[in-house]
Amino acid sequence: MEVRRVQDLIRFSVEKMLKAPLFESPKYFCDLYCLKPGQDQRIHSHAESDKIYFVLQGQGLFHIAGEERQLESGEAVVARPGQDHGVRNASGEDLVLLVFMTPRP
Amino acid sequence: MEVRRVQDLIRFSVEKMLKAPLFESPKYFCDLYCLKPGQDQRIHSHAESDKIYFVLQGQGLFHIAGEERQLESGEAVVARPGQDHGVRNASGEDLVLLVFMTPRP
Numbered sequence: 001m002e003v004r005r006v007q008d009l010i011r012f013s014v015e016k017m018l019k020a021p022l023f024e025s026p027k028y029f030c031d032l033y034c035l036k037p038g039q040d041q042r043i044h045s046h047a048e049s050d051k052i053y054f055v056l057q058g059q060g061l062f063h064i065a066g067e068e069r070q071l072e073s074g075e076a077v078v079a080r081p082g083q084d085h086g087v088r089n090a091s092g093e094d095l096v097l098l099v100f101m102t103p104r105p
Numbered sequence: 106m107e108v109r110r111v112q113d114l115i116r117f118s119v120e121k122m123l124k125a126p127l128f129e130s131p132k133y134f135c136d137l138y139c140l141k142p143g144q145d146q147r148i149h150s151h152a153e154s155d156k157i158y159f160v161l162q163g164q165g166l167f168h169i170a171g172e173e174r175q176l177e178s179g180e181a182v183v184a185r186p187g188q189d190h191g192v193r194n195a196s197g198e199d200l201v202l203l204v205f206m207t208p209r210p
Contacts, residue, residue, distance in 0.1 A: 001172045006179045023183045025155050028133070028207050030181075050130050054203065067106045074111045076135075078128045098159065102133050102207045 006056065010096055012036050019099075028102035035060070035089040035097075043086035051079045051101045053087060058095035060087045111161065115201055117141050124204075133207035140165070140194040140202075148191035156184045156206040158192065163200035165192045 002023065009020040009032055017039045020032040033041065033053075043063055053062065054076040061070050065083040070090070079085035089095040107128065114125040114137055122144045125137040138146065138158075148168055158167065159181040166175050170188040175195070184190035194200040 001167070001169050001174050002183045002185075003174065003176065004181045006181070022181055023155070023157055025185075028155065028205075030157055030183075030205065050128070050133065052128055052135055052205075062106070064106050069106050069108065071108065076109045076111070076127055078107045078135075080107075080130075098203075100133075100135065100157075100205050 006032065006096070006098075010034055012094065017041055022098075024104075027104065028100060029104060031099045032056075033087070033097040033099050035087070035095040037089050037092050037094070040088035041086050043084050045079075045082055045084045046101070046105045048081050049101050049103055049105050050081065051085060051099060053077050053079075054098040056096045056098050058089065058093045059091040060095050060097065061090040062087050111137065111201070111203075115139055117199065122146055127203075132209065133205065134209060136204045137161075138192070138202040138204050140192070140200040142194050142197050142199070145193035146191050148189050150184075150187055150189045151206075151210045153186050154206050154208055154210050155186065156190060156204065158182050158184075159203040159205075161201045161203050163194065163198045164196040165200050165202060166195040167192050
């Protein structure tokens with residue numbers, strides 16, 4: 001059985017946000033994003049993919065299609081195809097996100 | 106911004122497991138599954154889809170491709186295309202799962 005335990009996969013770098021793969025297929029990615037305070041995923045977009053962010057731990061400042069909003073543990077947001085999106089850890093605590101993207105870009 | 110707050114969407118029925126939609130597109134579903142003690146999603150399979158279960162709250166007894174395993178909050182598992190899969194709340198507490206399936210069956 002392909003089981004993943006999030007607490008075993010969380011890892012941070014002082015240099016940049018780290019991604020830890022949970023599951024994937026030719027059709028999707030499911031990753032953890034781990035951000036120390038001040039780290040970010042820069043704003044970008046995918047022409048055909050949806051990306052779902054689910055906040056597992058901490059608080060993230062999300063930018064989606066020109067709108068900014070702080071989301072916390074238990075909140076989720078989607079970036080639709082073509083929408084600019086990014087996230088920044090503007091808090092003083094570590095941030096861990098569960099991220100699904102389909103289709104793969 | 107399409108934000109969902111899990112705590113606002115969790116709902117249970119005494120009759121059966123309830124699904125609450127979070128996000129979807131023609132390519133995927135992302136839902137909450139809410140199971141009272143004793144409730145289950147019966148074993149079934151999808152020929153072409155991956156289904157990822159992420160345990161948000163409680164403990165679930167997962168059956169995947171003939172193997173059974175109890176998973177708890179912070180653990181995730183995937184059922185690959187064609188693999189029999191199901192989940193049962195064999196605990197005494199409510200169970201809440203975040204579920205991602207792509208492609209849509």
